[in-house]
Structure formats: C-alpha cells, structure tokens
Amino acid sequence: MTIYKALTIAGSDSGGGAGIQADLKTFQELKVFGMSAITAVTAQNTLGVQGVYPLPAKAVIQQIESVGADLGVDALKTGMLYSAEIIEAVAGSIQSFGWENVVVDPVMIAKGGASLLQNEAVHALIDHLLPLTKVVTPNIPEAEVLTGMSIRTLEDQQEAAERLAAYGAKYVVIKGGHSEASDEVVDVLYDGRTFSYYTGYRVDTPHTHGTGCTFAAAITAELAKGNSVPDAVQTAKKFIQAAIEDTLGIGGGHGPTNHWAYGQRLAKQQSRVTRGERE
Numbered sequence: 001m002t003i004y005k006a007l008t009i010a011g012s013d014s015g016g017g018a019g020i021q022a023d024l025k026t027f028q029e030l031k032v033f034g035m036s037a038i039t040a041v042t043a044q045n046t047l048g049v050q051g052v053y054p055l056p057a058k059a060v061i062q063q064i065e066s067v068g069a070d071l072g073v074d075a076l077k078t079g080m081l082y083s084a085e086i087i088e089a090v091a092g093s094i095q096s097f098g099w100e101n102v103v104v105d106p107v108m109i110a111k112g113g114a115s116l117l118q119n120e121a122v123h124a125l126i127d128h129l130l131p132l133t134k135v136v137t138p139n140i141p142e143a144e145v146l147t148g149m150s151i152r153t154l155e156d157q158q159e160a161a162e163r164l165a166a167y168g169a170k171y172v173v174i175k176g177g178h179s180e181a182s183d184e185v186v187d188v189l190y191d192g193r194t195f196s197y198y199t200g201y202r203v204d205t206p207h208t209h210g211t212g213c214t215f216a217a218a219i220t221a222e223l224a225k226g227n228s229v230p231d232a233v234q235t236a237k238k239f240i241q242a243a244i245e246d247t248l249g250i251g252g253g254h255g256p257t258n259h260w261a262y263g264q265r266l267a268k269q270q271s272r273v274t275r276g277e278r279e
Ligand SMILES: Nc1ncnc2c1ncn2[C@@H]1O[C@H](COP(=O)(O)OP(=O)(O)OP(=O)(O)O)[C@@H](O)[C@H]1O
Pocket: 018, 109, 110, 111, 138, 139, 140, 175, 176, 177, 178, 185, 186, 187, 200, 201, 202, 203, 204, 205, 208, 209, 210, 211, 212, 213, 214, 215, 237, 240, 241, 244
C-alpha cells in the first residue's frame, strides 16, 4: 500500500478547529499521512484569539527540513505564516526541496478580527510565495488585500483570480464564503485560461471556524494522492460542505466544523451499496 504524505506549515489553534489541528484532521480523514511545521502557537477558542506566539524562522525551517530530509512530502500547504521573515524562510525551503504541489492559504485575519499576518508581510507573500504556488485559496477579504480591488460580484471574483494568476500562482480559487449572496456559496477556480465554478448551498450557521484551513487541507491531501487540481477542489468542496452541514455545535462562539462528516457520509453510501448487492 502506498502511503501518501502531506505537510502543513501553519499556526497551532488550541481550540482544534483551524490551523495545524484542522489540517491534520483533514489529512487523516482523507487517508493521507499528515506532518507539520508549526509557525506560531495561538491561544484560541471559538470566542476569539487570546494570544499569538510566533516561533523563530529558524525553528520553522528546521521542522520543514527534518520532514523533507526523511519522510518526504507529496504535497504541502501553508496557513498562518505571520511574518515576512517566516514567509521568506518557507519559500527558501520549498525552493531548495523543489516541491511543486504547494497549496497556499493566505491566512490574514481570524474570524474574530485578530491579525494572523503582519501587514508588512503581504508583499513577501506576493513576491516570494505566489511564484512557487500551485494553488492559492484566498477568501474574498484576503483576495481584496492581495489584489487591491474590491470584490462584490462573481465577475470581481474572476478578475481577482486573473490578477493573482499574474503573480505566478498556477491555479487560483477565490472562495465565496464571505460573499453577500445568501442562498449559495460559489468558489471560483481559475487555471490561467478558464474558470470553473464550485457551488454549494449556504448553510445558515455560526459554526464556520476553520472552514478555509479545512478546505485547503482537503485540496492538499487530494494532490498528495496524485489527483488533478479540479478534482481536488471538487472533493474539498464536498468535504467542507459536509463538515459545515453536520455541525458539532460545540463552544460558545464560532464553533469548529465536523471533520468526520465527509467520511461518515461515504461510509453510509458504501454500506447502502453493499446491502443493495446482498439483497
Ligand atoms: N455558510 C457556508 N455554507 C456553505 N459553505 C460555506 C459557508 N461558509 C464557507 N463555505 C465554504 O467553505 C470554504 C471556505 O470558505 P471561506 O470563504 O469561509 O474561507 P475562510 O474565510 O478562509 O475560512 P476561515 O478563515 O474560517 O478558515 C469554501 O469552500 C466556502 O465555499
């Protein structure tokens, strides 16, 4: 049996719904061996971020090198990178290992408003990381910061995707979670030539903590298994839709999504097929 391996380079969320914790849970659910390089430790729960403690860039590089030199990496994702120094260090490591399955979730601000990326680090992300990126997955406010344009319509999402592709990202997904549309959520994928649309119905829930991390981690896991970017985005969309719909309802604020939901649905479908075959 081939073991596919994915690395997340991101911040720790003590509450378990976002960051490294969401990524590893998602990798595990999608049958990929998960590894991590932690960039910062946050004290965080469903109510907000109570503390942010970045690690020295040297510690981040060392974790990446330990993993890369021994276990190997089929795909990686970045999440909270916090500073220009960490971004440059991560970009240097990606280049020296020659990794190509690179998913960049340009995390900037937590749901409660706490900053997870210093303002002056945005340029480092554009200059150093986007040229090495296979898939970048901004939400609408992040895409606005990266492109300098305001995004209100689907056409704006498309234009922002074109601008981000011009920075060097091979594929761009502009996620629609923050759009004003009330009945559906449309994620736009741009491959440098054409657009594809991934549409789900909008779940009316406060429990969306870590949706972006989970979605990008699912794309990464699918790329690690050798799937194409459009197929990986399709699976990620199903994974996050199930995780939001089958809510856990825990915590007093914006609760985490349900990382078990997608696997539970697949298992149910499977057992229906098996029962059908027996009958
Ligand atoms: N209420 C919702 N109902 C259905 N799908 C949603 C909802 N909110 C977000 N999504 C989906 O979840 C994924 C993440 O989108 P979103 O725009 O919320 O990311 P994000 O803001 O980066 O998340 P976070 O910062 O909480 O990690 C996308 O695929 C999006 O379509």
